[in-house]
Amino acid sequence: PVELLVNDVATSDQQYGSFKFAHESRAIVSPMVEIFTSVEVDISAGLQLDLPINSETESGQPITESECLSLLDRMAPYSSNNITDTAGAERAGNCTKGTASSCSCMFTLYHFTTYAVVDVDTVVAVSNAKVANENPAAPTPAPTA
Numbered sequence: 001p002v003e004l005l006v007n008d009v010a011t012s013d014q015q016y017g018s019f020k021f022a023h024e025s026r027a028i029v030s031p032m033v034e035i036f037t038s039v040e041v042d043i044s045a046g047l048q049l050d051l052p053i054n055s056e057t058e059s060g061q062p063i064t065e066s067e068c069l070s071l072l073d074r075m076a077p078y079s080s081n082n083i084t085d086t087a088g089a090e091r092a093g094n095c096t097k098g099t100a101s102s103c104s105c106m107f108t109l110y111h112f113t114t115y116a117v118v119d120v121d122t123v124v125a126v127s128n129a130k131v132a133n134e135n136p137a138a139p140t141p142a143p144t145a
Helices: 011-014 019-024 065-072 120-134
Strands: 004-008 032-038 047-052 077-081 104-109 116-121
Touching: 011 019, 019 120, 047 116, 077 104, 116 120
Parallel strands: none
Antiparallel strands: 004 032, 032 116, 047 104, 077 116
16 A cells, blocks of 8 residues: 655755745745655656635635635745755646635646645745836936036
8 A cells, every 4th residue: 555645845845945035025835845755656647636725704604615716826836855955946837626625726746756836926026126126217317407
């Protein structure tokens, strides 16, 4: 028999490893999990993974299906073969609506490693703001008469 093992990822690995970019942007919207097996298994045909995303309203109520679909348009699964490597995680496909919770990201994985769902729009916005702060535009000269 094959055991499929799913572990939580240590907070320090989330903060300083290959998902650092998403952690600093507060863009990780699912549990971060490390998946591996007790013996080598060929999953080249793909295996479905369905991760719940943090999707409650401010009052703590589950979001509607249409709100979920709108959120999933901004989300993507990311993976890392070495969670402690600072080279960065890689996009691992796209989200479709799953059934793990009222709003979850289902995607196909082709190898066992570490996965999390990331809000791509948030990462882009934070990255753009960081670049703008590091390279402020030159001041506009006052018009001459």
